Amino acid sequence: MSRRRRRRRGDPGAPAGAAHAAAPPRFAAIDGLRGFAICLMLVYHFAFDLAWFRVIRADFNNDAFWLGFRGVIVTLFVALVGVSLVLARHASRRDFWRRFALIAACAALVSVASYVTFPQTFITFGILHCIAVSSVLARPLVDFPRIALLAGIAIVALGNTVHLPLFDSPWLNWVGMMTHKPATEDYVPLFPWLGVVLAGIAVGHWVLSQGRRAILATGSVVPRWLTWTGRHSLVIYMVHQPVLVGILRVVT
Structure with a gap:
């Protein structure tokens, strides 16, 4: 009898229509880069919270440094969405929509929580909203x-x-291309950020081609704590602000 070759779990060569689609492969470099973005976000939000508690003075809406700092963070997050879509392109539709539902639910929770905290400038279309919608729109081009x-x-x-x-209408500002930025604590519209997600798809294919995959798979260069942070980025994103604000309420 001939022995069938068993396909390894997470093998990106698995057929898209497999009954039990393989889990997307993990790459230490990708997780580490996402973890790095989380660390930058923690620094940014800690500084924001210090300014909110009037411990420091900082203008996050107009200061070129903070605008650029935020731009780097958002670019990393949304570009990695595109890369991750490539890595998970052989996963089942059920897994994709389950992940989408989780991110969409977290986005809705952020909107509700921000409305309680900042009723005049609550978040209507922030980073999680953009990631959720962009994932659906970009998937056909993966x-x-x-x-x-x-x-x-x-x-x-x-x-x-x-x-x-x-696009200045509150009902359309999620698209982007407004004449002015809406009054909101976080704003990541589809134009231009969906474009960065799509560029991330191209980067994902480039990375996985021509032998670069072996470089990404190695975990010896990336600190373990950084890859752990990247793998738990959504949880950290959801809990970090209540923790930071709680600490500052106690010590200030």
Whole structure:
């Protein structure tokens, strides 16, 4: 009898229509990069909270340093969404929609919590909202990296150059291309950030090709605590602000 070769769990070569789709492979470098983004976010929000408690003075809406700092954080997060879509492209639809539902639920919780804390500037379309919607919109292009890259460049260009009064409406500001930034504590519209997700798809394919996959798989270079942080990024995102605010309420 011939022995069938058993496909390893997490093998990205698994067929998309497999009855039990493989779990997406983990790469230490990707988890570490996501963990690095989480660390930057913690620094940013800690500084924001210090300013909120009037311990320091900082203008997060106009200061070039803080605007650039935030831009780096958001870029890392949303680009890694595109990379992760490539890594998980052979996972089952059920797994995809389960993950989407989790992120969407967390986004809704953030909106509710921010409304309680900042009723005049609560979050209507922040980073989690953008990740949830962009994941759905970008998924059809996950196997077409060149098209994804071209579409991504176009969306980034439009998002940064086209500003129309039509999108100033509170019901449409999630699209982007507004003439002014809405009054909200976190704003990550689809234009231009969906474009960064699509560019991340192209990066994901580039990384997995031409032997680069072995480099990403090694965990010897990336500290274990950083990969752990990246693998638990959603949990950390959801709990870090209550923890930081709670600590500052006690010590200030």
